[in-house]
Each structure stands twice: as structure tokens, then as C-alpha cells.
Amino acid sequence: MNTTALLDEIPIARAQRRWLYTFDEIDEAQADVGGEWDAVRSLLGGKGANLGDMTRLGVPVPPGFTITTAACNAFSDGGGVLPPGLWDDVIAAMEYLESTTGKEFGGSDEPLLVACRSGAKFSMPGMMDTVLNIGLNDDVVERMIAATGDERFVLDSYRRLIQMFGGVVLGVADEHFEHVLRARRDAAGVTSDAQLAAADLRDVITSFHAVIDRRASQPFPTDPFVQLRMAIEAVFESWRSKRAHDYRVAAHIDHDLGTAVNVVTMVFGNTGDDSATGVAMSRDATTGEARLEGDYLINAQGEDVVAGIRPTLPIARLAEDMPGVAAQFAEIAGTLERHHRDMQDMEFTVERGRLWLLQTRDGKRTAQAAVRIAVELAGEGLISREEAVMRVSADQLDFFLHPQFDRDAIASATELTTGLNVSPGAAVGVAAFDPDLAQRWVEEGRQVVLVRQETKPDDVHGMLAAAGILTASGGRTSHAALVARQFGKPAVVGASEIEIDMALRSFTVGSTQVHEGDWISVDGTSGHVYSGQIATVAPHLDDEWVTTLLEWADEFRTLGVRANADDPVEAERARAYGATGIGLCRTEHMFFDPERLPIVQRMITAQTLAERREAVDALLPLQRGDFVGMLRAMAGDPVIIRLLDPPLHEFLPSFDDLSRSAADLRIRLVHARDLRQVESLLDELTEVRSMLDRVDRMRETNPMLGLRGVRLGLRIPELIRMQTRAILEAAFQVQAEGVDVRPEIMVPLVSHATEMAAARALIESEMAVIFDEQGATLDVPIGAMIEVPRAALTAGEIAEHADFFSFGTNDLTQMTMGVSRDDAEASFLLDYLANEIIVENPFTSIDGAGVGRLMELASVEGRATDPNLTIGICGEHGGDPASIARCQRLGLDYISCSAYRVPVARLSAAHAALSS
């Protein structure tokens, strides 16, 4: 957080040498810093500002005052000496407390006790120091016992003071005090300090004094004012402690902020049955329901509630135990919620029937509660709909999209290993090591997790069948990760500790062995992998509050949200999730269909143009069928269909597999028994070698930068013609059914305007033929996928031939950074992230300085050529909130992401619009 700017406000107060403010002087403090609440927090710290604020609201807060952060800085600047005037002000403030409470600091039968608490602007849990019960000494203790009759309570308070003061102020390690307590418990035969009797506590106090005499440079001060002064100085010193310094470095907190010190009148919830202490939320933090939720204990101290020594009571019971207090508390909770315009998490104490609020802050909540509370607060008029939308994070919404493991069940589960959490959600199933088995088991009604070294296009049927996916290698954008996210399958990839033995049909992690068929549980949200079956819980996206929130998000967002979908089922899902268009329909997935693959291979390995044409023609009706379904599913919305993109050898058997087959056949030949067998094997070998030869000729050193995309299309124009025809014929067919069809054609891997022009000419010439055949025309925009750096650099020229741009940020990232996604995450990219050479995985969130800069350049120059150019993004980044915010800043028209990510994208787009 950037705190420097706020520091500018502090000198106002510092110049006035106003070292402290009582809680009821909050208005003056605010006026002194110019009125901004943030400046008040800079001056008084978070806790001090909050206590003052509650006081102002009329909430009963124990009287007290706050010594400013400016005083802390003056203390530090002055070499550890309280600045002139401060102590006088403290004495005056103590007199004010005495007059307000009617108690006397260091005297009388009802002595004033105070706590001295640190409180910096930003919370630094556990880093800073606190001393309670200041004001007690041997003399005061006896008079107080005499007055209250509660010897044990007073003695316990005293021993706590000595212990905390000894630790915080005098620097005696706490273990010495704990040692005394342990010895006393053992001697008394009890197990907790609360069981120690008054006599025991007297012994403890004596021993504590002895510890201090032996270990500290000075004895425990009996003068309450000396106690107070030393405590204040100790808190100031604690700001400069090593652990606080380290914490600030880690949390990016400015070292110059300083801490405030709050001196607060002690109140006690353990002074009898008319006393109590507790914590409560103004709404249910789990469900978000608008009712008080919390726990309390009668006759107890705050720490007892946390320690769990006695079973706590639900806050609803308070109405029975203390009806007046309960009503007052409910009213205060409402007041605080209205004031802070959010659900509050409050600490309270009841001292002899009187309610005191010790703290309030915005409460932590589950994702479900966050959504419901935001929507209901807006419904109550406490916050605007815009604020409601801003209050729910993308991560919180994402929770609704995937089943999760039950929290309690996880706590007792056996963790096997951890990999990359590439696709969120919980999956449970029996391990299956190949896609065919996975599919068969699922058909038999079993629940399966597909476990693979890595996945390939051939594995997709198994991935679709499985409940989840686990791979031993591969990165955040490996095939497994991409497909898993695409289909919303929970997945953990790159779990490199896993060693798969396909011969044994098992995998091992260290000494643990998991056999095929054994149950495993995979958490794609966290990346953890467990053995056995863990119970899951399934939140629902059709939750009324989620639906409302997303409707509001749609009102505020200016970016369109489309989906990447390759078939009608996905397209329908995307639409159900709120997508208004398909930003990327990949046609290659259609080619991997087992029925079609042989035709595709025939096309690739064709020796003559006639052979190739025959194969291409055979694909036409199949492709047309694909597009018919897509266009029907997306009636009225645009469907961007990308022409075939991947290198052709992806459709052929792998070179390594073929080599192995050839080697095996040779061995079998050696063992052949008769001539017929020899001949049959020879035939087989010849065929394998011929395919091996063809595959070898198509092998590329860097396929990513090879013959693919538009390069392939211009080399095999029949392919572009066939795909154009399939799209157009499908469009006319569906249009004839009365459906509003809006197909668009996208050309992949464009790097030169001339390429785009050539592809466009091909598409348009085929379109002209079809229009002629149909006796009708159709407006089909033709656009360029911007995924090669050169395309971004020459976007102004490319825009002359393109109706729209779509950023393919996956490949653009690979080429701009010179990083192969298939290899990098398994090797140096993880090191780079660990060593902060790269701060954010560029395949998760757009690399601003490189890829983002190219996107900006392309957007600006593309629109300079054609102000009506539609620009979108269809890379994986289209579902990433930070990337969506970037797209908003760049003025893109829409984002496109996987169907499952659409709700998150809608919300993120609203966030981006509202933040801009």
C-alpha cells in the first residue's frame, strides 16, 4: 500500500504539537488533519481512530486517549526520549480519565486501571506490544481486595500486569514467568492457571518479583505513573523492533508511519455473574444471513472465550441471561453496521451489568456470505449496487463455480503431494491411468480421476469422462490445464513427485504407492492431492444472491463477455452462464474426433491434389454439422469461428510411438515362425515405416513457430475454402429455420498484412460462389487473430484487411517473452516466480510491459486505421481479473474466456468498469 502520500497530512498535527487526543476529542483530531478519515488513521492508528469513532457514535467505549503516531516519530527522531510536553499531556489526560470514571489512578478503593496498547495505521497482528492492568501495586491490590472482596480476581490481574510488564517493558523472557506458573500448578496439582487459588497467586506474585529482580536491570516499579510512562516508551520502542521491521518489509508498510499508543480504562467481564465477555458478528459470516452471530461467556475474560476453557454460549442466549444488555448490543451492532456500511466483527465486555464495546471491524466471511451480504446491504439501501458489486471478489465468485472439499474432511485427510492448481474445484474418484479405461469405468458407473504423465489430444475423451485430472508433468498452460479449464474439470498438473509405472499400473509418491482403482481426491483450487475419498460440498451458482449480483455487474460493465467454446453443448453452457457470443470456436478440436481423424490424416498425407480434395470434401458435411449446432445454440449472438490453426503433424501418430512400433515389429520379424507371418509382419512394417517417413518429414524443430495457422491455410487453400463453405452453408441452413445467425471468420497466426489480405481474398472468393449458389448474401465479418508480435507491430496495416482483431494472448505471450508454455513452467518459469525475477505468471495474468504494451500499440494503431474495428481477447487471460482490468483500460470491446469462467469475467468486467 502506498502510504507516503498520506504521511503528508501528519505534519499538520505535528506542527500543533498536539500529542494526544481523548476518545471524545475525535472531531478535533479529524479537523486537525484536514477532515480525511484516512489522515485520522495515520495520526491515531487504526485502533485509536476506531475507538474515537465509536465514542462519537455514542457507543459505550471505556474512556481513554490516544497518543499520536507523530509522538512516536518524535520519540524515534529524538533518540528514544518522549518529546517535550507529552508527559504533561498524559498526566492531564489521566486526570480527565479519573474525573470521568470517578476512579483514582494508583489509589482509592476503586482504583483506575488502564491498558496501554499499540495501534499502527495498518494492522500488524502480534507484532506490537500491549500491557494490561497498569495502575496496580502491592498497596493498591490490598485496598482493592478489601473493597471488592474478590481476592482471586485482583491477584490474578496483578500477576498478569507483572508478567506483561516484565516481558514487554523490562525485557524478561516470558519462559521465566511461565516456569513459575508451571511449578505452582504442579505443586497445587491443577492443570490450568484459572484453577490456582488466591494463596497460590500470592506465591506466584512473589516469585514474579524475584524473577524481575534477578533478570531485569531494575525492579518492578510500584508507582503507577512510572508503570504508564515506561509502558508508553516500550510501545514506541516496539515499532523499531526487528520483528516489526521485518513484518513491515514483507507487508510493504512504510517504516515512517510510526505507531500510536492507546491508553484505555480497564473493564472486566470476570467480576461476577452480572459480567460477561464475548465476540459477535452483525451477520452470519458463513451464510450471510442478517442475524447476530457470536459467542460469549458469563464471568470471564476476553481470552477465556478464545482459549476454549469453558464452552461458550451462542449470542442468542444473551437475551435470556441479560435481556437489557442484549437489546442494547443488538442496537449498537445495527448502528455500527450502518455506520461502517458493512457487516461488523465486534468485541464486547459486560462489567457489572454495563456493556462496553472494545473493538469493531469489518468481519471476515465466506464467499457465500460475501455475496449475500453485499446484495442485502444494497437491498437495505446501506450501500449502492455498484459498491455491492465491488465488494465481491472474483475469487469469491469463482468459489460458486466448483464443488469444494468439505473443510472438516480435509483436516483429517492424508495428503499425497502438491502440484499446480490449474483448474479449480474438488474431484474424487478412482485412479485410471489411461483415457480408454477412464471412459469405460465411468460408463460402468464409477467415479474416476484420470492420472497421466501428461495429456494429449488423444486423451480428451478420457478427460471429459473423468471427474478430475492429475498429471505428473506440464505447466499452467499445458494441454491438460487448458482442456481442464475449458471443461471446468478440477485439475492438478505438474505434480512432479509422482512417478507413474505403467507396467505396474500404479504411481508412487516417495514410499506411498497408489494402484489403479484406488480412490484419490484432487483439489484443483489448492493444488493438493489426497489419498482416499474426501467429502465435497457443492455451492450453487443459481443462488438468488449470485444471480442478482451478476445482473447488477452486467448493468455496470462496458466490456462484452463472450466464451471460448468448440461445440454446441459448451456454447449452451456459456450462454446459460451469461455469455453473449462466442469469441473463439476452435475448429481443430472437431478434427480430433476419432471418426474424422482418418479422413484428416488422409488429407495431410495426400500425394496428389485429387486425393487431398477428396479428403477435404469428405470433411465438409461433418464440419457443416458442427457449425449448424453452434449457430443454433448462439442464435442472435456473434460466433467467431477460427480457421484451422495447429501444425498438421498434431493429427498424425507421434514419431516416437511409430519408432517404437517399427522397432517392435523388427523384433517380431526375427521371431517369425513361418513365411505367412513374415509377410504379414513385413506388410505392417512397411506401412509403419511409410507413415514414419511422412511424419518425420513434417517434424518441426519448433512447431510453435512453424507451419500452422494462416500459413497452413495459404499452403492448402482447399482447407480455407472448405471451412468457409461449411460455415456459410451452415449459416444459410440455420437461417432458413428462422434463426438469427451471426457467424464471423477469424484467421489465426497472422503476422503480415499481405497474409491477411490473401486469406481474406480466398475466403471472399469462396463466399461469392456460395452467395451465388444460395441466391442470397450474408454479412460475415472476417478478422485477424493477433498473436504474433509482428502482427501487433503492424496492426495498422492489418486493420486494412480485417473487420475485427482478437488477441491470442497465449501465443503472443510465448513469442513476446520467448517462452514455450509447454516447457517453461516445468523448468525455469517456476524458479523465476520463486525468485521474483518474474512477479506474476505471464500465462495467468498478462505481462504488462511486454505483451500489454504490444496490445496497446495494436489497439491504438488498429483503430487509427479503422475506428470501427471490433477488438477482443480470446486467450486464457480473458478470464483473469487483472487482465480484464487491462482490457478495460485498453478500450477493448469484449473479452472471451472458457464457459465456466464467464460469471467471473462478468463480475471482473464490472469491477474494471467501476474502477476506471
Next chain:
Amino acid sequence: MNTTALLDEIPIARAQRRWLYTFDEIDEAQADVGGEWDAVRSLLGGKGANLGDMTRLGVPVPPGFTITTAACNAFSDGGGVLPPGLWDDVIAAMEYLESTTGKEFGGSDEPLLVACRSGAKFSMPGMMDTVLNIGLNDDVVERMIAATGDERFVLDSYRRLIQMFGGVVLGVADEHFEHVLRARRDAAGVTSDAQLAAADLRDVITSFHAVIDRRASQPFPTDPFVQLRMAIEAVFESWRSKRAHDYRVAAHIDHDLGTAVNVVTMVFGNTGDDSATGVAMSRDATTGEARLEGDYLINAQGEDVVAGIRPTLPIARLAEDMPGVAAQFAEIAGTLERHHRDMQDMEFTVERGRLWLLQTRDGKRTAQAAVRIAVELAGEGLISREEAVMRVSADQLDFFLHPQFDRDAIASATELTTGLNVSPGAAVGVAAFDPDLAQRWVEEGRQVVLVRQETKPDDVHGMLAAAGILTASGGRTSHAALVARQFGKPAVVGASEIEIDMALRSFTVGSTQVHEGDWISVDGTSGHVYSGQIATVAPHLDDEWVTTLLEWADEFRTLGVRANADDPVEAERARAYGATGIGLCRTEHMFFDPERLPIVQRMITAQTLAERREAVDALLPLQRGDFVGMLRAMAGDPVIIRLLDPPLHEFLPSFDDLSRSAADLRIRLVHARDLRQVESLLDELTEVRSMLDRVDRMRETNPMLGLRGVRLGLRIPELIRMQTRAILEAAFQVQAEGVDVRPEIMVPLVSHATEMAAARALIESEMAVIFDEQGATLDVPIGAMIEVPRAALTAGEIAEHADFFSFGTNDLTQMTMGVSRDDAEASFLLDYLANEIIVENPFTSIDGAGVGRLMELASVEGRATDPNLTIGICGEHGGDPASIARCQRLGLDYISCSAYRVPVARLSAAHAALSS
């Protein structure tokens, strides 16, 4: 060429309706168009302007006039009608010619004959029409015969007129006239037209008239003015002919330029022994020597010299035959050379002892002549040294750097095939199919051409031994091409028609088979491959004129010229060629040394840090030795040493080879006869499989974008430390010898400023240790290789951690365009170049819109951070003239290229400086 701008000048003349200028009105023509010579050429065409110019110089040119291009355009605009006034002007001009020559057009005993020649602004050889001997008819012919007594000459002139007029003006196909001539030759029993007697020619003329009567729409016009008018119209028409149109499209000549028409008095070199015709150069076009060079024939026509019917005489003989004419011609040649400030190519005719110049133009010349002429013209003060430098092209200079095939020998050679001409020069040798054999044969004293499917780092020893290299696959930046250029070995790669059969140790091209040991000749300049031994000629770079020219170039250039060199021998060669520094010393080539490779492999496959350290330490003294040699060789000049760049698996055996070995071992196991053999084979198989496993783990899908460069260095910091130490220790050692050492360290594949910072920190920390050990320091700049698009996009940040930038344009091109150089040239890139989707091979000349833009951005932003940042280029483009010009425009400090390319780079850098 851009002609539109010049056209703006023409309206001046057009407005004045001045349709023609006589040759001696050249000053008026020039004044009318505003004085610029280029505008004169626009108006009068190249030939007309030239004839006028010679006339103005006092050179004897046959009188004549030029009808302007404006008239041609008016003719075209008017639908093929001569514009008003033109014909009157022509008649007036003809009267002027009559008065000047004392002859009469269409009459008298000495009739005026004229030629009507087209002449556009830019030469369109053979595209436009000419009619000679206009003015003859049956009547004039007879009177002329009577007057001259030379019946045969007059009749021959007449039949030529009819034939040309018939063809050009009347549109009768020339074959009809040729048919008549052939029949007559057969009847007369002679073989050439020159042997036809007067009587034969009279028959021919009668037959020609008959041909025209039968085939043309009108008879041959007897009125000389009708002849002239029709000829002028025909020339104008010819501008619009299809073939002229097509030529202009191909040559990028504007269709609106129009052609001028030159009407020139005919002069005849065939009117007796006091007549002659010839062509001559003002200097020797082969050697450049300053002496007239040319040929002539006594009593002949111009075309006879070209036709080679009689043996021509050398121009030196003219002094004997016609001393006066010879002296006059020599003087005119000098005048024209001084006027045009360049060697002239002249056509002349002597008619009855009187010399006429018909044409002069800058002469074509060999590369040697170009250099000598340029230097000598500057020496004579005719041109400046700057102009001399500008007049020699990079290609001409390149000629001096490589032996070439003898031109005559090539004419009779048998061409086998053609591939990519990747490294110029001629190589002759016996084909050797593997590097070991190549090396052995060379050691045995044989001359070898290494023939491979493609080359790999393992092949380098064979490539170095061979005279030249031929590969069947690979592109312009394949390994073979890079190494060949690096070492100046002539090479043709990607000769895809070649099919190598390693079993037969032969290759075939179509039906031709070449066995290992057969002689072949490879022309790396043209890409042609021949069978057999072709004689070569070896030009010399130490030619005094080349040396002078390059010295002048060095004076004018502002770019530094460094070399890419990996060892001391190369470094010394680079220095001899004029390099003042090493821009790129690749350390990986040092790793491929057969002695070192096992250590390198040990380092790569090390299982523990200790093992790795041991291997790295073993490499240290070897690397230090490399650097000692480099630094000694380049005393006083900077030597940029690049840290290890390639992916480590390049140092390991190939996966495919290992797989094959494993398969073979399995088969041998099956056949094993006894247990000992089984065990030995099993051991071997285990080892192969273990290596296979390690290689497999290091395999990358796209190694180009993988774990290499700085990524590797940060992963194996010992490597960076070792290389830093080797460089520094070498530097101190050589410095102790009294040598001025200037090592610099370059970090490859940087894409993030943080990477550069991390690498720099590592290098500097090791340097600090060494400085401490040595008790001395050394200034060693540390720079970044800019070869990833992101590095260019974030150059401003990277410059904070780099002392210099060096553009690695090979990889920058690959990533910016998304093109893998190993694959692309063999596939789509050639198609793209053929189809003009890409105009220039981006691996030869920098792609301006993409890569060039990134370079500009990086230069500007790098220098914005650090104005003293040194910026250079070390990609292959560093030796390309167009790319060097770009580097000049970008304000780079130096270029670096292979040693053999240094002279060309020096000249190109001078060109770039002088052009800017």
C-alpha cells in the same frame, strides 16, 4: 522507380504546346522544363535527351529532332490522333534538317533519309519500335543508285525500309518477309542476305511489295512524308502495346510517362572503305584499365558488328585504318567521360571519313573494373572519393572475397540442381557424405565437398576441412548456412531435389546418380550445383584499388565494424579484413570440441552439485585458454564474449539416435548366444537407456523458446561464475604480457530487466572475488543481447543494468515473426517469397515493420535511460547492406558480422553514412 513526381514537370512544356525540339535546341528544352536534367529526360526520353546533350557538347551527332513524350500522351489522350500543330512542326523540322544536311527528303540525288526511333525516359530494351531509312521509294532509289553507283547498298537499304515499315507500321508479321528472303537465298545458293546480289534484292523488293499488298490493309506508301507520319504514329501506338504495358508493370514504370520519338538523319557505315561502324568503351570493362576498348568493322552497318558475320577489329587498329577519325574519337570519348563522369559505352559510325556518334551511355563493367574505375576516376579528380565509394556496390565488392567459377567453363558444365545460395564462392571437390571421411580425404590431400542431408554441430570438423558444403535440407539460416558463412566456405543448402542414400553412399537428382568420391562443383554465389570439376578464378582482396576504396570507405563511415569470431584464427582474419573489435564471441562452439564434450556432458547430467562443480572446474582452464588467444589477437580492441547460450541438450546425443541404439541392442540381445554376451549387452542397454532417459527429460517441444541463454545461466550459476572467471583470468594473464585487453561480457536471451540485474550481480560478485585475488581491477562492461521481443519492449528498464546492447536479430526475427528458422525456409517462407506475401527474406535483410520497429524502440528507449549506452548488432543481418543502412538510420554504434563479410560491411557502412 517513382516517376510520378517527375511528371509534374511535364505540363510546363505541354502548356507551351512545344511538340518537338531539334537536337541543338536542347538548352531551350531544358529551360522549358525548369532546368532539371531529369525533367528533360521525362520530356525527351533518355535517347533524345542524350542526343541533344551530345550535340550541345559539340560531339558530331547526325542532325535530328525529338518529338516529346507530351505529344505521345496527347496522341493517346486524343484517341490515337496526332495533336493539332504537331505535324506542322514536324514538316518545319524536316525543312530544317534539309537545310542543315544539304539533302532533300524524298528527292534530289542525295536524298535525306531518316530513322524514326522510340525513346522513353527509362530504357525498355526491345519493347519499342524503330523504322530506318525513311524517305526511300522506287523513284528515290533509282536516282540514288545513279548518284552513288552503289546499287546493292541502296537496294538493301530500301528492302530494309519496306520490311521494317511493313512490320512496325503496317502490322505484317516479319516471318512473311523472312520467308521471301529465305526463298531468294536458296534460289541464289547463298547463306546470308549480305551475299545477295543487286538483282536478287530487286526481286526481294518486288516480293516485299506483294507481301504488303496481300497482307496489309494498305499498300506501302511512296510519299516519304506519309512514311514519316505513319512511322511516328506507330511509335506512339507501340507505347500502348500489350508487351510494352506488361514490361512496364514488371519494371514498375509509370504508364503515363509516354515515349518520345527521335527523327534522326541516317548515316551509313557501309558506303565504302572510308566508312565504318563500331562500339567502344572509354575504359576496359573487364579490368578497368584506362584505355579505349571496343570493336569496329570497315564498310559495315551497326548490326553487322553485333551479328558477328565478319571478324571485328579491335579499336586500337582504328589508328592505323583511319588515323584522323581515331584521334577524334579518342578525344570525344574523353569529352564524354568527363561530361558523364563515368566510363562510357559508345556507338559510332564513320560515313565517308566523317565520324558520327550515335549513342553514349554509362558502360557495364565487371566488379574488378568497377572498383578500379571508381578509384581512378577519383584519382583523376573527375569524381569525389565519396562518389567513388558510392559507385561500388556491396555485391561487387563481395566478388573479391570468394573464388568464382570461370565463366566459360560454366557455360559448358552439366548442372545437377539448384539450392539456396547461402555462402558465396565456388567450391570443387569429390563428394564425401560424412565429416570424418571428408576430413580424412582432405588430410590425404584430396579436395572435398561435404554432402549432407543437413549439418549439425558434430559435423563442423568436416565442414572446416571441406572446400564447400552441399545439403539437401535446411534454410538460409540453417546450421550449415551459418557455419559456412562464418568460415567463408562456399555452400548451397536446401537442394531438395537431392536424395541421399547413405547405404549406397550416393545421391541422386532425378535419374542422375553421384557416388561418393565423384567430382562435383558447387556455386555458393548462384546456388547452382554441377557435376564434374569446373575451373575457378580467384580475385584478390589485396588488389591496390580495393584497398584504397576500403580506406576511403573507412573515412566516411560512422558505424564501427566488428566481427563475429569464436577463435583466435578467425579473430586475426577479421582484423586483417579491417574489423576493429569482436562483436560476438560465442562460447558454445568451444564446448563442442571433442575433447571437451565429455566434460560438458558430465556437467549437464550431474546428479549432485559436487559432480557439477567438478565438471565446471575442469572446463575453466580450457575456456581460459580460448579467451587468452582471443584477447591477444584483438589487442586494443573490444572483445564481446557471450555467455553460454544454447539449450543444454544440444550437447547430448540425439534422442532419435539413442532410441535407435536401444532398439538395436534389444535385437542383439535376442540373438545373444551366451550369458557373457547377454550381460555385456544388458550393461550397454542399461547405459543407453539411462542416457535416453536423461535426454528425454531435457527434450523441449520448442527448444528455441526454452531453457537457454540467461535462463540457463541463472539456473546453473556455477556456469556464469566459471565463464566470468575464465574471461577475467585470461584478461589479467594477457594484460601481464603488456597487451591492452578489452573484454566485455554479454548476457544472452534477456527478456526481463530483473534477469539482467540478477546475471549482472552474479558476474560482478565473481569479478569482485577475482579482483581481490589479483589485487587489481579491470573495467569489463556487461551488456545485454536484445533478441527477445520483450527485451526490446522493455529496453528502457534493461538499460539500467546494461552497459551495452547488442541486437541478436536472428532470434529477434524468429520470435517477432513467429517463424522458426530451422523449419520455415524449407516450408512456407519460400512460398511466401515466391508469392510476394513477404518481399524480402527476413533472415537476410531486417524486416523493417516488425523487427526494425522493435530495434528502433529499444534504441530510443535504451538511450533515454542511458545516453552513453553502446548499441550494436551481431545477428547475421550485420553483414547485409540494407540492414546496415537501417542500423545507420537507427544511430547504432557498430555492426558485427562474420570475418569474411567485414570488407563488405565497411563499404556498406560508408554507403549508409554517405546516403544519410
